[in-house]
Amino acid sequence: MVRKKIGVSFIFSFCFFLLIESIFGRPTVFWISEPVDPADGVVLYGGGFDPKEEIFLWAVPDDDPKTNYIPFSFAKEKRVAVAPIQVSDQSIKFQIPAVFPPGIFGIEISENRFLINRPQIEWCQPARLLPGLKQDETYPGSELCIIGKNILLTTEDAQRMKVILVPKKDGQPVILEVIEAEKYCCRVKIPDNLSPGEFNLLVHNGHGGPAGWSEAYFLKVVAVNPWPNKIFNVKDYGAKGNGLTDDSEALRKALQAADANGGGIVYIPAGTYKVRGSFFIPPKTLLEGDGMDFSWLKWPDNAPLGEGDFVSTAFFSSGQFSLEELSISIRNAKRVLVDSSALKDEEFMGNSRDWEDLSALFKGKVAPLKESPSDVFIRNVRIQFFPFYGYPKENIESSLLWKILKWGLDRMDGLGYSVALGSLSNVEISGCEIIGLRQRAVHLKNGRITQNSFYNPMGAFCLTEIGGERLFVEDNWFADESSFYRRLLPLRYLYVAHNQFSEFGRGNRKALSFNLNFPMGKKRETPLKHFSLTANLSGNEMSFKENILTKDSLVGQEIVVIGHSSKREFFVRKVIANSEQKITIDRGTPLPVNQEVTIYFLPWDRPLISMVSSSEAIKTTLTEKNISPGLVGMDALIISGKGAGQLRKITALNANTLSLDKPWDIVPDFSSLLLFYQWEGKAIFYENQSQDCRFLFPLSGLAYDVIFDGNQVKRTQGIIASSGFFIQWLNNVLDVAVSYPVVENKDPLDQEIRSLNFGALGFLIDPNMTNLSNVPFEVIRGGILRSNRLAFGHQIIVGLGSEEGEFPAQALLAKDLLIDHNWFEHGLLGIELDKGIRQALLMRNIFFDVKEPIKIKEKKEIIVKD
Known part of the structure; x- marks a missing residue:
């Protein structure tokens, strides 16, 4: 019984x-x-x-x-x-x-x-930003840009598209007017008479009937909070605007009057105003002209006689300012417009001795803020920064311009900026013409960069750096080199559409490079004292020729060790001890023996990689025992094993058990490998054009969920990524492959892409990615290449791109690829898959005049249906 x-x-x-x-x-x-x-x-x-x-x-x-x-x-x-x-x-x-x-x-x-194909709203932003706006906020009467996937499936669907606002509390849905719509973005009109409140925003792309509505997205409609609107006309303070009289004092008095008023409008009527020196734009102040062809602020344009002729900066500010409808022309300056927010980045400060001059300008002007600085609007402004008028004469290296700006032949730390903004929220740069050596608008939250031109007709280096979170970049022209930049804020939620890239001269010829090398851990609280040093490496010790350090000042600091060999290998290490002349680092994968190396100091801690012991609901326990409390607020990505590809945020930590913002869809187990870092990605690059660059949007590092759709390149080496999870290339056109020589990067953190003898679309794997962890993991997961057109030397590649390349020791680099319905014509090779690739499907690809359509070096778990 x-x-x-x-x-x-x-x-x-x-x-x-x-x-x-x-x-x-x-x-x-x-x-x-x-x-x-x-x-x-x-x-x-x-x-x-x-x-x-x-x-x-x-x-x-x-x-x-x-x-x-x-x-x-x-x-x-x-x-x-x-x-x-x-x-x-x-x-x-x-x-x-x-x-x-x-x-x-x-x-x-x-x-x-x-x-x-159901619509997915990822983020939204007003087409014109106003003071006080925060993330997911708009105002009555605004035009709202909605960014996401499947917003529109075909252009013919635009007439059937619907967008509604549903009050969170009782109320009837409000049907919004759709002003403009395309595949990943639409612009709608918020009614002028809509009362402020909290709403659910929903999009319908014209398909699917009642089941085709997107999930609700939270949107807050707020009342406009304008700055003071009292007008301070510079002519009321003695300005003439005739291009002859010195109007510096009048402009300074008008700005001071606005400051005393708590802000206002400093009005510059049509005319040419001769000014000199530096000017502080006070908080909540709009400096406004009658149009950038009519209102000019013009600094002396004489040939400089000494370093004292160079102003540290023409304008300086501390957030909460606006420049609109005017032109600035300046020759003898080290910078043109600098906001104090840019000074939070130690790399911007660099080692320049000029830093003391700039610090002196800001002394007493930067008040402590309860919140991070915000509200910067630069609209319809022309900046003509021409430090290199004329021709270099004899003894170039002893000339004044060489001493200060190296005649534009080298990039000097903290110098040469037409615009320098950083660590700001609610920023708009639109309709501007920026001419000069360097432009920087980085670490922005909720930013818009639209309908601008960035270039340098002086023939020297030109670099435009942008970056941030929820950044809308549309209809701009970028001449010469451009890049996304991140040190203090991860790059995520980016919309980059309808931009033009051309006129590449010196430098590495990259168009808006997307460099995510070295995943971001927690930002360090203490500022860095060094950025890069050259040392001799022996074992796990690095020595310097002179006493340049303070004992134990670098203990715990994350560093990147970059070898000087042709392979340019890099290794991430932590300093465990240092003397005045020597650094001792922790051990890991073997380092190069007895060679000169460059040490680069990271502004964030090393991301943690750990195996899973157990997981249930929102709790996950790690095998790692010594877990830093700083992990709270970081992101967790399963990079290998069961549940790979899932991303969550850490909300709490108890010993080695994590609490997550929501349960895993697929519960990880002992096979799962977790990366704890600040995730980067959720970017859309749509219908951009470039010609004569090395690469358009070269993506390095571990990006998550990125789409390149409808971009066109000509006479380039292509559009590539070194790694990433869920990267899609759709409907891109690559025409005429042209090879350019490799240029050594100025930034050691920037990936140096070797020169190819063909054009490439897809994953050009960087073997150094395997040095990020002692535990091997697949650096590519979920790659889609569909409906692209490749002609005259361009090919699809997933691999090292070189027969001589040293293949990484790990057996598996990429999983789950779909290469579908691509058109190839006039080339030596169509599709190339390297070793270490599994679960790949090739189907419906078309080849015309291609000598070798498909080359697969290791055919394991690969299906070809062409």
């Missing part, structure tokens, strides 16, 4: 286990390779997929969506069975039937149901 009870109990327990397994072990999807059209291949990423998985599809009808979401019914009689093409435990690949109409598609896998 007892045995019978035990047997029944065992059977019950076993059946219960199977029930739980069927519920929680069924397939789960957390990423989809969308947007997709009929006949396109699709990648679903998640976990728990079975090799014999059944897939059912629906073409969701385009009924009237009304103004409320109704879930799709998934009626069995209307479904279509589709056979998977490639299945692994973590992904499944299949093809949308060609007979389906374009639109939203329903998917069912083991009773797990969801929609493809």
Whole structure:
């Protein structure tokens, strides 16, 4: 009798286990390779997929969506069975039937149901920023830009698109006027009479009927909080504006009057105002002219006789200012416009002795702020910064311009900036013409850079650096080199569209490089005292020729050790001790022996990588025991093993157990490897054009969820990434591959991309990525290359791009690639896949006059359906 009870109990327990397994072990999807059209291949990423998985599809009808979401019914009689093409435990690949109409598609896998091509709002921002606005805020009467995926599927759908605001409290939905719409962004009108309040924002792309509405996105409508509007006309303070009289004192008095008023409008009527010296723009002050062709501020343009002729900066500020509708012309200056926010970045300060002069200007002008500085608006302003008038004469290296700015042949720390902004929120630069050596608008939160031109006709180096979080970059012209920059703030939520890149001269010829080398850990609280040093390496010790350090001043500091060999290997280490002349670092992967190296000091702590001991709900316990409390607020990405590709935020820490902002979709286990860092990505690069550059948007480092769609390049080496999770290249056009020589980077953290004898689209893997962790992991996961056109020497590549390259020791570099419906013409090679690639699907690719269409160096788990 007892045995019978035990047997029944065992059977019950076993059946219960199977029930739980069927519920929680069924397939789960957390990423989809969308947007997709009929006949396109699709990648679903998640976990728990079975090799014999059944897939059912629906073409969701385009009924009237009304103004409320109704879930799709998934009626069995209307479904279509589709056979998977490639299945692994973590992904499944299949093809949308060609007979389906374009639109939203329903998917069912083991009773797990969801929609493809449904709109997804990722962030939003007013088209014109006003003082006091914060993230996800707009105001009555504004035009709101909505950024996300599947906003519009085809241009023909624009007339059917709908956007509504639903009050969080009681109230009827408000249908918004759609002013403009395209694939990843739309602009809508917020009614002038809409009362401030909290709303849910929803988008419908014209497909899917009531089931086609996006998930609700929180939006707050706030009342405008304008600055003081009292006008201070510079002519009332004695200015003439005739280009002859010195109007410096009049301008200074007008600015001081605005400062005493708590802000205001300093008005510069049409005319040319001769000024000299530096001017402080007080908080809540608008410096406004009658148009940049009519109101000119002009500094002396004589040839400089001594260093004293150079002003430290023409304008300086501390946030909360605006420049509009005027032109600035200046020759003898070290900078033109510097905000105190830029000084938070130690690299901007550099080692320049001129720093003391700039500090003296800000003394007493920068009041302590309760919040981070914000509200900077530069609209319709021309800055002509011409320090290099004329021609260099004899004894160039002893000339004054060489001493101060090296005639533009080298970049001097903290010098040569037309604009220098950093660590600001709510920033707009629009309609401007910026001429000069360098432009910097970095570490911005909620920023807009639109309809500007950045260039340098003086023939020397030109560099434009931008960066931040929720950054809208559209309709600009960038001449010569440009890049995204990040030291104090990760790069994420970027929209980069309809920009032009051309006129590349000296430098590395990169167009808006997207450099994420060295994942960002927690920002260091104490400022850095050094940026880069040259040392001799022996074992785990580095020595200097002179006593340049303070004993134990660098203990705990993260450094990058970069070898001087042709391989340019780098290694991340922590300082465990230092004397005045020597640094001792922790041990890890072997370092180069007895050679000269460059040491670069990181402004953040090294990201933690750890295995998982156990995980349940929002709790995850790590095998690592000594966990820093600084992990709270950081992000956790599963980079390998079960659940790979999922991203969460850490909300609490108890010993070695983490609390997350939400449970994992797929619970990690002992096979899972977690990276704790500040994630970067969620970027969209849409319909940009470039010519004669080395690379457009070269992406290095571990980016997450990035789309390159509809970009066009000509006479370049292509569009590439070194690694990343869920990177998509769609509908890009690469025409005429041209090879350019490698240029040594000025920034050691910037990836040095070797010169290729072909043009490339895809992943040009950087072997140094494997030095980031002692535990190997796949540096590429979920790569999509679809409907691209490559001609005259361009090819798709996933690999090292060199027969002579030293292949990394780890066996597996990339997983889950889809290379679908690309057109190749007039080239030696079409598609090249290197070793260490698994779960790749090649389908529907077309080759015309290509000598070797496909080259696969290690055909394991790779399917070719061409």
